[in-house]
Amino acid sequence: MSEKTTTPSREDALYREVTAQLVAAMRAGTAPWQRPWTSGPVHPSHLQLHPFNPVTGTRYRGLNRLKLSLSSVGRDCRWLTHKQIDKLGLCLRPGSRSERIFFWSGEQKDERQRPKTRSRQRLGEEDARRSPSCGAYWHTVYNGSDVDGLDQVVGPVEIEPPDFDVNMNVVNVLAASGANIVHGGDEACYFSALDRIHLPWRRQFRSSADYDSTALHELAHWSGHPSRLGRDLSGKFGSHRYALEELHAELASVFIAVELGVGLTQRHIDQHAAYLNSWCQALESDERAVQRVAANAQNIADSLLAFAPHRVKLPGKPYLPRGRRENR
Known part of the structure; x- marks a missing residue:
């Protein structure tokens, strides 16, 4: 139909x-x-x-x-x-x-x-x-x-289980991106004015996968710098613009995590609980926001996965950017 x-x-x-x-x-x-x-x-x-x-x-x-x-x-x-x-x-x-x-x-x-x-x-x-x-x-x-x-x-779907040890796919993406990542302290954030990511040490997380998903979330914010994808990162905490950027980063990091073999973790539950009301309000106040959020999250994921030399085996054909598509 x-x-x-x-x-x-x-x-x-x-x-x-x-x-x-x-x-x-x-x-x-x-x-x-x-x-x-x-x-x-x-x-x-x-x-x-x-x-x-x-x-x-x-x-x-x-x-x-x-x-x-x-x-x-x-x-x-x-x-x-x-x-x-x-x-x-x-x-x-x-x-x-x-x-x-x-x-x-x-x-x-x-x-x-x-x-x-x-x-x-x-x-x-x-x-x-x-x-x-x-x-x-x-x-x-x-x-x-x-x-x-x-x-x-x-045929059944061939499933490669997520890697809950140190995931070298994530390590390689973080390194290849060239992002300035500073470890230490107890806060994970991206400072757009300094173009710098701050993360606690991997050993401070409940699991290696929690570290990976947090790092990918902050790398998604990093992609919005004017020298990269150029999103508006000026939203203040609690604002509509801030909520949408957080949702961009969270969806993008989940899309990337699937491709790199990072399992969904408790961090996703905690992140969701922290921003639930603001995310829902941002989506409900603008009926077209969901389309922009989904498109931006996919664009972020595509740009960061370009740094990934290896990905886990997933069913279906991978997306190929224009100029690199297979003949069909």
Whole structure:
């Protein structure tokens, strides 16, 4: 099933839908990055932040990644269109719930997410239409846990467990970034005026993974310096701007942690509790904020993962920047 968006209000409805879903999950404590344990019998919680299409290998990104991650909690990380399920000769279980995913025209995106006929056909979107008044497209996908026999046809998801020892992928990214990191004290922060990250020593954390996730969070803030991605880092503690930047950094650090094999940790729970109300207020006060947050977090993750010579093996095809894409 596919539809076209015909008015700007349809696109606004998308942002309201995702915002309501995200805020509800955060308040309930069920957002995928809030739970550093295996939350279901299907896939570990860190893979719920890695939704992908097992037929095309497409890894969903940005707002679609956030939306499907929220719907993957305790379920499969694989998502397919109805047409793909039919072509595989499989059946949906009765009562299966679909999720809408969206694509936008007029933006520099991965070609798998650009609304061109051939790209859409590779995603099983042959009947997706384009609205002349709005650059948003949507179609429906279904979770792999609702598809009987999926493992027998496409194979089970190969899972490389997170590394809770010293993670050399993170060590290499921190070193390759060239960030000025000062260790000592009992505070983790990024000083934009000095362009410097302060971190406690690794031995001061409850686990090595807690150190890694904290370092990646501060490195995400570091990416916003005017000489890099140039985000507005002037927000004061408690302000709307400050809350959004914290959410940018937290989502980005989680996206990066999945790619580098860092398990979700208690630090994510503590960070979430500290900023819960301000994050929810920031999202609810501006219905389009969720789209900007998801896009910025993905952009931060992409820029910092460029420093990663090695990543853990994850299902699906990795994102390739323009000029480095594979032939399809």
